[in-house]
Amino acid sequence: MNENKETRPVRNVEFSQIENLHVVRGEDINGTGRLYGGRLLSWIDETAATCAQRHSGLEITTASIDNLTFKRGAYSNDVIVLVARVTYVGRTSMEVRVDTYIEDKEGYRHPINRAYLTYVAITRDGKPLPIPYGLEITKENEQMEWDAAELRRQNRKKRSVEGF
């Protein structure tokens, strides 16, 4: 499929896909008995960063986090599953989507959050560095994600011009 004009060697989505699991403990709970939003955010960032690092094979830094919507709360002893996959690879940046679920005792996954994070590959002194691998797109849903990521990228550029 791969409609994007890629000239680099490619790695597919599965190559860097990460699945992470956390059990919600007492220290993760806020005053209303729910999982802290900030704790979930750090789990999301950690999972997505590992995915971006695996795709690029380089040091990376978080450039932006967006489309972060909390659909429902999580509580003590809930099993939280985070799934991260690369959706877009630019010259020096990558977008990673993270879907977060509560997994019940039967193994069914109930979505609680979806986030898109952008990572930039960097040199030791923090300068953007070209990513050596493009993304191989083989499935229709991967192409749809890629196309949507291009729109999100334009929106991020617009937002940064507008100053937020």
Ligand SMILES: CC(C)(COP(=O)(O)OP(=O)(O)OC[C@H]1O[C@@H](n2cnc3c(N)ncnc32)[C@H](O)[C@@H]1OP(=O)(O)O)[C@@H](O)C(=O)NCCC(=O)NCCS
């Ligand atoms: C991310 C960072 C390295 C980008 O550096 P920069 O000099 O602005 O880089 P450029 O303008 O050359 O852009 C480099 C890439 O980053 C992307 N980018 C820059 N700012 C971005 C933003 N806010 N959101 C998403 N992508 C961004 C650009 O689109 C470009 O991607 P491309 O090469 O795939 O086209 C720099 O802004 C930085 O170090 N930020 C702090 C990161 C950090 O400390 N994160 C941890 C937070 S605790």
